[in-house]
Each structure stands twice: as C-alpha cells, then as structure tokens.
Amino acid sequence: MNIFSLLERAIISDDILMKEELTAQCLEYCIQNEIRCDDDFTPLLFSKPSYASKCHIVDPRELPARKDFESKEGLATLVHAIAHIEYSAIDLALDAVYRYPDMPSEYKIDWLEVASDEIRHFKMLQSILTELGYKYGDFPVHCGLFDAAKHTAKNILDRMAIIPRYYEASGLDVSPQIIKKLDNKRKNLQVKKLIDALHIIYDEEIDHVHKGDKWFKFLCKEEGHKEGTEEQVYFEILERYQLLSKHRPHVNVEARKEAGFSCSEIKKLGAKECS
Template identity: 50%
Template sequence: MEFFSETRAALLESDPRKKGALVEQLYTNLKQNKLTFDHDAPVSLFEQPSYAPIVQIVRPRDVPKRRHFDNREGQGILLHAIAHIEYSAIDLALDSAYRFRHMPREYYRDWIEVADDEVRHFRMLEELMKKAGVRYGDYPVHTALFDAGKKSGKDILERMAVIPRYLEANGLDANPKIIRKLRNSPPDAMLDAIAEALEVILEEEVVHVAKGDRWFKYVCAQRGIDPSVYFEIIERFYPGMEKRHPQLNIEARRAAGFACEELKRMGAEKCE
C-alpha cells in the first residue's frame, strides 16, 4: 500500500462513516510501517470539498445562525455547525499530508494523527446530533475552510500559517466562549454534554495547533526565514486581521507554541 494514494482515497470519500474507517486504517498502517511513500507521484488538485455530494452548500451569511441553545433546534444547529468544522478539519489534515511531499516521516504521521482525532471528534458530535434529532447534512454549510485550504495549497509555509496557526488557533479563542455560554445556561443534560465535548475538542486542538506551529517553524528554518513572516502571510490572506483577536486564549496559544511577542502583536496586554 502506498501512503499518498491511500490518503487521497480517504480525502475523496464523502460518506462520514467510510471516511472515518479509511482514516483509522490509514493511521494504523502508518504506525505499523505498512506503507510505502512515492513522493514523486502526481498530486491531484481538489476543486470541490468531499462533503459536496451530501450537504447543501451556501454562502457563509446564509448558514443558520448559532444563537439559541435553550431548545433542541438551536442545539442541533450548534452541533451541526461544529460537526461541519470537524469534518472539514479531517480533510484539511489529510490534504496537508497528501499535498506536500519530501517532508520528514514525522510530518505525515502528525497530520494523519490529527485526521484521526478529527474523525473521533466528528463521531462524538454525531452521537449528540442524533439525540437532538439531527443528521449531518440537515442544515446548509459553507466552504470557508475548504476555500482557505485551497488558497494555501501552493506552499507548505502558507498552509501551516493559515490553517493551524491562524484558523485553528482562532478556534482556541472562540471555543471557551461557547463553553461558558453553555455552562451559564439553565441546567440541561444536552447542554452539559455539548460543553463536555467542546472541552475535549479544545484540549486536543491545542495539540493540533502545536503540530502546525512545529512544521511552520521547521520550514522557516529550512528556508532561513524568520518566523515573524507569519504576520506577512496572514495579512496577505486576511488583510487587516493581525490585531483582530479579541479575548485571546493566552494559555492555550502559549501551549501551542505562540511566543509572547507574537501574542502582544495580536493585542494581548499581558503574557508571561
């Protein structure tokens, strides 16, 4: 079995159950050294997300708003939105492993491990969606994460900056806010279960961002570039976003590899 062809097969699969099984088998085979690596094999470009056949795709502004968590419909919308992020994260991790060649073996293991984690997150949310009477695909979704992956797919330095170090790191800031809102709501078993799931995801996403930080800095070192180029990259992709980081999760970002000088440049008043 060849690593890149197996990764491509998992990436293209749209059925969540089949995709999860393919990722698990891929990760198992990788850990057991059952895969060969043909770094010179052609790289396919993906023009549409793998989930396109099973969901309705709309503009971001047309996605149902996550506002009311005190009823099953609001909870279902929240769970569906987070599940879509996790599904998209599976593909982004697979794509990062598939697209970029001639990296150390640890690079590929890191991103397949991330994909395996995201599969577990998706399944955890899927179980909660069932309790809320919702299935993945019941609500429309947007392609913002897929689009970001596509735009950052030409250069591994840009990919590591944009996806794990920017977008996923932003999730480290946003996740605690949702958890607090859920915990501050009137007692509800479903809200408690959602909060617990988000706490698991938050803890493990710190590790995912740290992997992106590791490989971002690895490529910077290989090219003789100062890691501060991160801000130039983000400004190029998201103009004006450098300091738009309200309520930074300093602890999580520090654990993921961000330096205090970076966080202060993003607007942090205190950092140790």
C-alpha cells in the same frame, strides 16, 4: 501499499466510517514503514469539498445567527456548526499528508493522528445531533476552510501558517466562550454532552496547533529563513492572505502559549497582556 491512493479516497469520500478506516490504515502503515512517493505522483487539486454531497453550501453571510440554544433546533444549529468545522478539519489533516509527500515520516504521522482525533470529535458531535433529531447536512454550511486549503495548496509553509496556526488557533479563542455560554444550561443532557465534548476537543486542539507550530518553524528553517524571524514570516503570510484585519474579541493567551505562540505574537493578535 500506496498510502497516497488511500488518502485520496479518504479525502474524496463523504462516508465518515470510510474516512476512519482508511485513516487508520494509513497511520498504522506510516508508523511501521518509511514512506516514499513515486516521482510521477501529482496530487489532485480538489474542485469541491467531500461534504458537498451532504450539505447545502452558502456564503458565510447567509448563515443564520446562532443565538437560541433553548430549543432543540437552536442547540442543533450550534452542534452542527461545530461538527462542520471538525469534519472540514478531517479532510485538511488528510490533505496535509497527501499534498506534501516529501515531508518527513514524523510529519505524516502527526497529521494522520490529527485526522484520527478530528474523526472522533466529529462522531461525538454527530451522536449529539442524532439525539436532538438531526443529522449532519440538515443546516447550511460555508466552505471557508476548504477555500483556505485550496489557496495554500502549492505552498506548505503558507498551509501550516494559515490552517493550524491561524484557523485552528482561532478556535482556541472561541471554545471557552461557547462553553461559558452553555454552562448554565448543563442540566439539559445534550448540553452537558456538548460541553463535555467541547472540553475534549479544546484540549486536543491545543496539541493540533502545537503540531502546526512545530512544522511551521521547521519549514521556516528549511526554506532558509533566519532563526528568530519566524514571527515576521508568519505575520507577512497573514497580511498576504488579508487575515490581519479580522476582529478577535478574545485572545486565549494561555492556550496559544501552550501551543507554541510567543507573547509578542499573541499581543500583535490583540491580547492586551501576555507574560
């Protein structure tokens, strides 16, 4: 079984059920077998995200502000935005396995498990969108995560630093704030379902970031960085990708600590206290 061929099909497909089936096949096979890649395998550098066939992609500055959660449309724009992040995360997790075939089996299983979680998250949000009378693709999206994956395609250490340890970790900062804003509207059935989904996503994203942290530190060691310099390496990468100046109104200290961040890192990212 050539899992890299299946992964390529899964990443390219815009059909969530196809992604789900192929991901499950790859995960089951990786759990039961040691995966070796042919020497002549060269992963594709994808020119566009799989959702390009469904969604209108715009510059992030062109996205409408999401402030009104009282109307069905207003709530749907929020659900859609979160669903888009989860959909993007599916392809990124699959790509983490597809693009770096020489990584250990444990790495492959970790990211296929992440992809399975992200598929489940997307389907939960998709169901809420349907109840609100909308579908994925009804609102414009940006392709920031896809671009970040392209920029890190040739460097797996950068990929682990930027995708799970920066972007996904930033989601841990934001999720509790969204839940708090929605809490007084939980009498609305769709809002309650969204809050419940966000709690599940939040708990599982901590594990995803932790996996990114584990493999980032593994790769630091593999690439010859001295023990104890992982923090310096991380911030050098963020600086190189011009991410250090991004404003963080809130840093989730406890979630980041659980995911593997040190207090020193957390303070450098903007937290006033960490112990």
